[in-house]
Amino acid sequence: xxxxxxxxxxxxxxxxxxxxxxxxxxxxxxxxxxxxxxxxxxxxxxxxxxxxxxxxxxxxxxxxxxxxxxxxxxxxxxxxxxxxxxxxxxxxxxxxxxxxxxxxxxxxxxxxxxxxxxxxxxxxxxxxxxxxxxxxxxxxxxxxxxxxxxxxx
Amino acid sequence: xxxxxxxxxxxxxxxxxxxxxxxxxxxxxxxxxxxxxxxxxxxxxxxxxxxxxxxxxxxxxxxxxxxxxxxxxxxxxxxxxxxxxx
Numbered sequence: 001x002x003x004x005x006x007x008x009x010x011x012x013x014x015x016x017x018x019x020x021x022x023x024x025x026x027x028x029x030x031x032x033x034x035x036x037x038x039x040x041x042x043x044x045x046x047x048x049x050x051x052x053x054x055x056x057x058x059x060x061x062x063x064x065x066x067x068x069x070x071x072x073x074x075x076x077x078x079x080x081x082x083x084x085x086x087x088x089x090x091x092x093x094x095x096x097x098x099x100x101x102x103x104x105x106x107x108x109x110x111x112x113x114x115x116x117x118x119x120x121x122x123x124x125x126x127x128x129x130x131x132x133x134x135x136x137x138x139x140x141x142x143x144x145x146x147x148x149x150x151x152x153x
Numbered sequence: 154x155x156x157x158x159x160x161x162x163x164x165x166x167x168x169x170x171x172x173x174x175x176x177x178x179x180x181x182x183x184x185x186x187x188x189x190x191x192x193x194x195x196x197x198x199x200x201x202x203x204x205x206x207x208x209x210x211x212x213x214x215x216x217x218x219x220x221x222x223x224x225x226x227x228x229x230x231x232x233x234x235x236x237x238x239x
Contacts, residue, residue: 016160019160020163027171028171069160
């Protein structure tokens with residue numbers, strides 16, 4: 001039972017960190033939408049979809065934050081967060097490995113990070129997302145087992 | 154309500170950060186060599202310092218998408234004087 005409590009707290013804290021990250025980056029991108037679109041348009045990989053991505057990316061980030069906030073949709077939010085972080089990390093990794101032109105980054109405080117630092121930051125949050133899903137699943141199994149065995153928790 | 158407390162706190166923090174930590178865009182004068190002539194560019198693009206690749210920004214002379222030029226802080230294109238970024 002003690003472990004289950006700790007697991008719950010870990011999931012809550014990681015979810016809060018993800019909410020903080022996605023709300024911050026989502027608002028920053030929407031607030032300076034023109035600059036964000038200009039940055040994306042310089043990317044050799046995704047430049048042709050700059051207008052579409054400049055709207056959908058921040059909306060998806062804010063949606064993930066809302067899903068993480070509501071307990072019933074937290075699991076979906078965690079999976080969406082993991083998916084987003086994998087995509088973002090993959091993009092940065094691809095740019096670092098295969099392109100000569102590295103345009104300026106997304107904006108806000110993260111703009112001050114180098115591309116390498118940004119990669120490290122994203123890897124950290126990807127691992128945190130995966131960890132929270134693991135603990136969440138473990139906690140859900142714990143509840144199910146105890147419910148089935150009719151043991152008061 | 155307790156379930157939402159940490160999440161709401163995170164949202165308030167995020168809104169606060171985004172409101173108070175916008176990067177001040179100041180124009181910096183960069184130089185690039187157009188053939189044999191030096192051209193100045195006033196740009197608010199940030200070349201975050203690093204050591205790996207030359208810093209490149211949009212060429213204002215030919216503003217097509219993807220037309221990037223290597224920039225320098227002064228009119229000196231000696232090897233090693235280009236602005237580098239990670």
